[in-house]
Amino acid sequence: MKLNRRELVQVAEAAVLGGLVFAASPAAAQADRPPSSAVRNGGPLGARLQGVQHFGLTVQNMDRAYAFYTEVLGGTEVMRDGDFQGERIHNTLLTDQEIEARVRRVNPRTLGVPDLKGGAQRLDVRFIQFDNVVIELLQYRDAEQPTGSGAAFAEPLDKMSPAFPRMMHICFYLRDDVDFNKFITDLEAESARRGMTQVRANRVATVTTEEQRRAAPTVANSNSITEGKSNGWTLIYCKGPEGEQLEFVQALGPVKRVFDNARAAHLKVASR
Incomplete structure (x- = not known):
């Protein structure tokens, strides 16, 4: 059966109205509504997160580290605070170390x-914002x-090899059109x-x-991987101004699609 133009318009209008009625129905509204706090708090732990907020780095010289992460690498200050002291902040940060000391007597x-x-x-503390x-x-x-330029309370760690368990590093992501080797230079x-x-980067040679x-x-200045699952990944390890372990990477081609797809999923x- 063929419908004339007027009948087609009427059918389309009915479909739109039907969709609006469905969307306005309690069941549809419930489906679109974010979960309540009670539902969220009873769900999986992962569903209660909204990503990584920050990475923390304890430094020996605050002003030097701040200059590197803002003036050299281009981060922007979010806020700074300090002179923290007292029982609550001590216990919040250091309870496990206090217990360990007592175990060791x-x-x-x-x-x-x-x-x-x-x-x-x-x-x-000082917080520095990067893109993500x-x-x-x-x-x-x-x-x-x-504050800032004063001596640190404790000596810095001497052993900074990334092979040590518990060792962490901060990885910076280079833009697609950046010349990696020139960036390191x-x-x-x-x-x-x-x-x-x-601030010294490793070499592939x-x-x-x-x-x-x-x-x-x-x-x-860089190690470019051109085969296997990491095809398109370029990296190098580098020490920061405090001796901290840094990494710089660039992801192009197949490996970029892998990470993009994983993030979307x-x-x-x-x-x-």
Whole structure:
């Protein structure tokens, strides 16, 4: 049976109205409504998260670290706070270390546990925003030390190999059109200009001295993977100004699609 134009319009209008009625129905409204707090709090733990908020890095020199992450790498300050002390903040951050000291029957200070409870040490923080994540810089200092440039409470760790269990690193994601090798060259040069001599990237070529590392050709600044599941992934490890472990990566081609698809699938599940 053929319908004339008027009948087609009437059918279309009925379909639209029917859809509106369905959408306005209690069942449809319930389906579109976000879950209540009670439902959310009774659901899986993962459904109660909304991603990673920040990574924290305890530093020896707050001003130096801040300059690197803002002036060199281009982050922007979110906020800063400090002079934290007292029982609540001490217990919030350091209870496990206090218990460990008592298990070992030693003074917590000998394990590098600051006394925020009594106020002998203080904590300062600064938050730095990047495109998709925040980095928090923390410095523990003696109460009489000045904020920012004062000496840290504890010595920095000497063993910073990424092979150590518990060792973490911060990874920065380069834009697709960036020349990776030139980026590393410029990063080292800009950091050196500011006196940040700890900022040193590894090389793909085998080197055995710092002089050889500096003399390596620019093409040795990155490791590009062209086969297997990581096809399109480029990376290099680098130390930051505090001796912290950094990584820089670029994801193109097949591996970029893998990560993009995984993110889309995760967001689809998380939005349910």
